[in-house]
Amino acid sequence: MTTPDLAYLLGRAQLVETRVRALVAQRRVGDPAPDDPFRGLYVSEETVDQLLATAPPETHPLASDARAALESDADAAEATGSVLRLRRLARTAGLGPLDIELLLIALMPDLDSRFERLYGYLNDDVTRRRASVGLALQLAGESTMTAAARARLESSRPLIRRGLLVVEDAERPFLTRGLRVPDRVGAHLLGDDAPAAGLAGLIDDVAPYPAPVAAQLGRALASGVRLIHLREKVVGTGSAIGVAALTAAGMGALTLDLSRLTGIAPADATALADLAIREALLIGAGLVAGPVEALAEAGPEPLHRLTAADVPVLLVGSTTWDPQWSSEGPILADAPVLGGRERLALWERELGPHDPSLDPASLAVHLALGPGQVRKAVRAAEASARMSGGPLSADDLRRGVRAQNAAGLERLARRIEPEVSWDDLVLAPTVLRGLKEVAARARHRDTVLTDWRMRRGGGRGHGVTALFAGDSGTGKTMSAEVIAADLGLDLYTVNLATVVDKYIGETEKNLERIFAEAGGVNAVLFFDEADAIFGKRSDVRDAHDRYANIESAYLLQRLETFDGLAVLATNLRANIDEAFTRRLDAILDFPEPTPELRRSLWQRCLAPPLPLGDDIDYDFLAASFDFAGGNIRSASTTAAYLAAADGSPVVMLHLVAAVEQEYRKLGRLVLEREFGRYYSEIA
Template structure:
């Protein structure tokens, strides 16, 4: 088109002026032949596949093609310079483009010009851009050029945002699907017919899995774009090609500018397009598929696809409800770990893969939780026999969960209460938090302590949003949620006297609902059991009351908190401390640690009675407990200066 236009321009006598609105009246046979080839090209699949958009006007398509030709072929750049009659200009101008399109395709000059001046579709989509706009040139004479991202795509490189702000995760297609194939097929048909499909997901993890399944069913890669608090630019999504575009809006519901109109704008020029949005916020008038979580069969299929071995997948699927994207990441990380350790086998055994899933989960939990690292087990906990039996029952309940829900299908009878929620109540220092650590260590799970300062927000709705993210992430099975001092979050609802009370009650109501539907393990600890909202009680599988330790238990706690017995001074008698000070396990642990430091500071490193006395006095002082000479009795002689 450019060369033919340059040839016609060169043949025009200098004393003849041809109206640009008429294109080129000469060499009509050549122009008609070219026009037929161009229309045949647009009618084929090549045009839509190249641009990756639907609804792009034909004129804009040829504008992008002409700008590409100028970049790739020097003779095309020279040709547009001849047409523009300006040897300094080797880029396409709107007038040059409109004249060529009028001659080749008969498109009205004004219509073609409208697509090339500022605000045209191709420029709005970020396919072309203005090249050094000049104030002394008409808009129709402002030169256009292809954007760097489009040029890279035309040359066969991976598409990217020219501003570098769009993060795209590319996942290759898998051999099968995680969800049932009939369900995926139905969703794929909706996507094919409508061009845009909204996945309304109770769980972002499940929504992304269905999106991956759709891409695999279509035999193409998934291009995953995750929108956060800052919404992505639609123009950057419009340029995606080489796979199924998937935009995850699960975290964008509260973002500034998020609306149905924004989603409709996103879907205007990028088709096919899959949009994942949170269940409670979607009212979009798009073809919609509702998705809950991953059931046991889907979890097994996902792990089998990720590992390529169903026998290895069974154990991991019973523990972790993750999607294929996360399984692949765990496999890659396990291989990297094996190489760093110099091991030949790089597939990763079940233990290594489980550790990688847990590590990934801990990173995703973010700043709203604190991960409590522990190697403790239930056998390390000093509690009465009945308490130990109750903790062992909790372990058995968790491990039998997949059988009860999967093989016996008891979960189908009641969709609520499928998780394991426990309440640990008792005075401070009686071992509630340590018991949670022992449970996590025994079950091989992370333990996440909820940071109330990060969760509870003064802004309406922010607390629920933070809790939703915590619960959803923990439901994948890599960790236990520990709500320390739970009465702050799970307290009794108050009488509504003002707006603050009303929204506080809404938060408690949300917690009631979310805890009931939670499928993971949650532990609530409180010093004030009577302050817990009674509505929570029936949602709890176990309620354990941690008593203050008796004399026999205190002796065991003292012995475990102190350095090895060979470090003790022969005259050291624990009996006096056990009988005189009815302390909790936490207090005894603190005393033992302080006394150990006092002993280690001495040259011989021996633990003496005076070390225990001084450490005990400081612990009593710190907690505001009685610490008179009478309470220490004969031990008071080891309190120098008091």
């Protein structure tokens, strides 16, 4: 059954056919050489008669008042809610009656192949099977000498500017240039909703997030506003609010993820901008595109095209609006930072009915994810659950969250997926309590800082920063890994070799890249040997001191605006500048383990499936050897290798030999009073 939309298009096409028939008849009457023996080289008279005798499918002869009746039926169809694509396109693209006629005339060979040869006959050239400019104007009832009619096919007018019609053969005289309708436009008018192939990798499915600002922006859009810039702190929040604003204004939304344009050439970016505008015009929607900074990297032209579009455009980004992006001033708005309640509502909505043991309040609410990222995280978690064949679990949800992290930080830091938990830590009770307090700060920061507004003004971020101070091997790195595991995050260890640079100003740039990438990643950022870059400022004696102090001052400012979770580790707390310590949320000192803790560490490191002999003396190991946890783990590993080489379980001789190797690595003397009865075995 023919829809009202298709019926209207075919009805308008049949009106064009009527004019083609009339022009063919006129041509025959005035033909100066009806007996031309070479006429058949173009299209024979018999062929024309045959083409005209063949009625197009799904059309019927129209009376002289067919146009009025057709438009009346179209009015009635739209009144009942039907969408007539040709009419909608005319409204959204600002097309006049002549524009529509020219578009239909050019479209005819794509609707009915008979018109290829008919146009070839009227063009007196069998190879030119599309309507020329002159033929199209003639069929539209316009004089080819009328400047206003010819101007509708200039590049600055809607038909050509928005890519709805293409004028080909630029080297030919204007009237003999061919007219072509892009395939995507013709397919859309026939009912195809598949986007242009060039946009397939950019279009994103974003659910609306009806924040209060969305309703305000919706009213602005409904009143005729055409350009809005939404600044966001959490990726995806601005796009979801933009979609909600267009929905509130009664419009559809075409959402583009511009982050996929990395490294694109300016010309290609401009072409994609034109495709996006045309697609929005075709479907009668507004454009939501971000991050705008990614498009700005391709030069000014793509952004100028977007901001001058005939459709509403909402550009999303993390930076302040740059006036050079457009000659038109946009409405500026900030996407709100979601608090704990808002995030919980998002997770509950996306999870739907779920196992009560899967508590999003403890698993994921503390994570800085936008509405779109929450949705994708849940979908990724569901896919993980299907792979394992079981119900959705907390581990599935954590994997789904990690899948939303951008990969940019991995170029600047080493990613560690945590494999340890609180039970694996052997630390003094005071240190353990401090670590759990750091985890609690990270878990509840949105409730305290956003919902309860406990940090006002100053442009301060919502980050949590802690300093772990203690000798090497006392558990600082492992503790950071445990906190990351508890929060369902990855641990990123910053490689100082990629940060510190001998050239002035380069270290700050490297750190800025790290902080910027970390702002979009849910992870724990771990700075080992932090005193190398967070050290004390000194008196200025030369240029080196001056620039070293500038570097430290930059870090002080950047830490205050950081929104993530950062852990600084140092072996020498005294080397850390006091200005940094004031800005830290927690400072934990990791002391050398006591004999009781050392015994627990030896037992933890020498645990199954490691085969053990019957002579392991944990009390002797803990009391005799003043080791930190890292040294105990290293010695245990060495003992395991020695046992594997002997083909036997680990026994005390292996452990004592491993301890002796560890002593030599540390530059310590091997004393008989420490090794006791085992000294003779290693002497």
